[in-house]
Amino acid sequence: MxxxxxxxxxxxxxxxxxxxxxxxxxxxxxxxxxxxxxxxxxxxxxxxxxxxxxxxxxxxxxxxxxxxxxxxxxxxxxxxxxxxxxxxxxxxxxxxxxxxxxxxxxxxxxxxxxxxxxxxxxxxxxxxxxxxxxxxxxxxxxxxxxxxxxxxxxxxxxxxxxxxxxxxxxxxxxxxxxxLFINNLLIGKKVLITLGGTIEAIDPVRFISNNSSGKMGMALANACVNSGAKVTMIIGSISTQIEKRAKAIFVTSADDMYEAVMDNIENQDLFISCAAVADFKPAKVSQNKIKNNTNLESIILSKNKDILESVCKLNSKPICIGFAAETENLISNATEKLINKKCDAIVVNDVSNREFGLNSDNNEVHFITSKKTEKIDKNSKQIIAEKLINKIVKYFF
Ligand SMILES: Cc1cc2nc3c(=O)[nH]c(=O)nc-3n(C[C@H](O)[C@H](O)[C@H](O)COP(=O)(O)O)c2cc1C
The missing domain is CATH 3.40.50.1950 (Flavin prenyltransferase-like)
Structure with missing residues (x-):
């Protein structure tokens, strides 16, 4: 342990x-x-x-x-x-x-x-x-x-x-x-967490992705396990150590992540969508490596399915918490996401600030529900995760 x-x-x-x-x-x-x-x-x-x-x-x-x-x-x-x-x-x-x-x-x-x-x-x-x-x-x-x-x-x-x-x-x-880090806040609860980035293939060797480390999601998985929950993680591309006490399912693309979430969502009490899922993927994946003498001026993209929105639409949906990485108008953009996707809370962070960005060990977030917005000041991702779990339990369980 x-x-x-x-x-x-x-x-x-x-x-x-x-x-x-x-x-x-x-x-x-x-x-x-x-x-x-x-x-x-x-x-x-x-x-x-x-x-x-x-x-x-x-x-x-x-x-x-x-x-x-x-x-x-x-x-x-x-x-x-x-x-x-x-x-x-x-x-x-x-x-x-x-x-x-x-x-x-x-x-x-x-x-x-x-x-x-x-x-x-x-x-x-x-x-x-x-x-x-x-x-x-x-x-x-x-x-x-x-x-x-x-x-x-x-x-x-x-x-x-x-x-x-x-x-x-x-x-x-x-x-x-x-x-100090063990409590009973989520005893008997099942939690599904997505984390890391997704990889959208262009051809067998090239892809579109982002530099999500998975550290925030892994810290949340750790905090949930420490609170007594049974945790399943759907993991994209990450650069952090894996929480060994949780079940880990590894995926590559946004489509894989969507399927893994839908296969595992039944009977979950809490869904935390922390992964940096690519919004777009190449509309056509080339079966062979695209030659460098190809006259390729653009790549046509198509939209990926919205995993958080899809889970929020389920008849017996769990409590759904989304993450938003914003560079401007943090609160208004995240509130719009909360309303449009009909989720229970959004956690938003400012990824334009290199101190808290996607690959950093620290974060500073706002926790937004339909009733109020609360700031959690800069701290390690682990402490931010523990504070978030406390808030989620306080408001929803
Ligand atoms: C051989 C020896 C053993 C000591 N053992 C202890 C001890 O076990 N506990 C303690 O509180 N002070 C002990 N002291 C006294 C402290 O080392 C001393 O108060 C020192 O100023 C502590 O400084 P510090 O708190 O800045 O480390 C011992 C001193 C000596 C010479």
Whole structure:
């Protein structure tokens, strides 16, 4: 079960003796599908080698707020924005106190202040330190702010004491991070999602297509599976990893996609049309490769069937959510599509903005129903997908 697929995790390693377990935590997170970047404090550097962390995470380890080269590559604000989750493991008493009081005197504490990501801490310290009033109050304040506490275990400690304060097991930390993304919102529901681009043949080697990566649709499939749904994906041409817990049906052209959707639509509760389906195809496909000395001035196109509109017309139609990629008049064009196709909601994004375009890892969308339009601000496609599923469940289930 890869429940951290596509998730971006910053692991903060601070100065606890248990920092030597940090490479194992990185490995466990990667095993569950996460992309991991490590920030290490000065204290953390005393206990674990950056080379080990760099090797297992396959990324440069960030250790210094004042590193000019690092600021040019992925600076502290970018790192704070990049993360879906920041896990401080091990979290030293000092680092916990710093984030509790909003200090920003090193890279890790500054990134924590600058992030909108979920923050998890895995305290690790001597049992007396853990039992201290200051620590208890700090943890209470952080929990009230929504910081998730991965509680330490009890037993013999490195210093010889026995008691509570041992770092939670690396596998437990990874599973608690994965559990953040699991909910029951779509339990018992069946979801059909189309994603990726379609390929419309001109001749046996040439075609018309687009540069859809399928990342948004795959993030939606992942979010639906994490919400308990049984998911079928109709996949065109993509350049992203496949959600292995969903059923995958591969297609090439818009006609193939139409047939695959119609063959699988019965008994679905939710249809999400996220694929970038070609509107047009060559009217005639040449059986042989067109010679380059052919006097070919134009290609005659014919219109493809509209898959979303066809599903919306079915007698027992599921809840239908369409995607619109627009370059101008986003809201009015998408609202027109909502009305014309009679679907339940349209998700529109501005593909003229290269930050959120077809092949980007991020998106910014508007969710439009007949009653209202809501903006979902720029974020990773994974987080956008989770927010969209929340809205779909809230309005339609
Ligand atoms: C040998 C040794 C082991 C330590 N182990 C811990 C520990 O397990 N937990 C903890 O909170 N602090 C521990 N400390 C103290 C921290 O390393 C110290 O408070 C440091 O300032 C933490 O810095 P940081 O939070 O910026 O990483 C230890 C110190 C030493 C010298």
């Amino acid at each position: 890869n429940t951290l697929d596509n998730k971006r995790i910053v692991l903060g390693v601070s100065g606890s003796i248990a920092a030597y377990k940090a490479p194992d935590i990185v490995r466990r997170l990667i095993d569950l599908g996460a992309d991991v970047r490590v920030i290490i404090t000065e204290g953390g550097r005393e206990f674990v080698s950056e080379l080990s962390l760099q090797t297992v995470s396959k990324n440069k380890v960030h250790n210094n707020l004042w590193d000019k080269d690092a600021e040019l590559a992925m600076g502290h604000i970018e790192l704070a924005k990049w993360a879906d989750v920041i896990i401080i493991a091990p979290a030293s008493a000092n680092t916990i106190a710093k984030i509790c009081h909003g200090k920003a005197d090193d890279l890790l504490s500054t990134v924590i202040l600058a992030t909108k990501a979920i923050i998890m801490i895995a305290p690790s310290m001597n049992q007396q330190m853990y039992a201290s009033k200051a620590m208890n109050e700090n943890l209470r304040i952080l929990e009230a702010r929504g910081v998730v506490n991965i509680e330490p275990g009890s037993g013999e400690q490195a210093c010889g004491d026995i008691g509570e304060g041992r770092l939670a097991e690396p596998i437990e930390i990874a599973h608690q991070a994965a559990n």
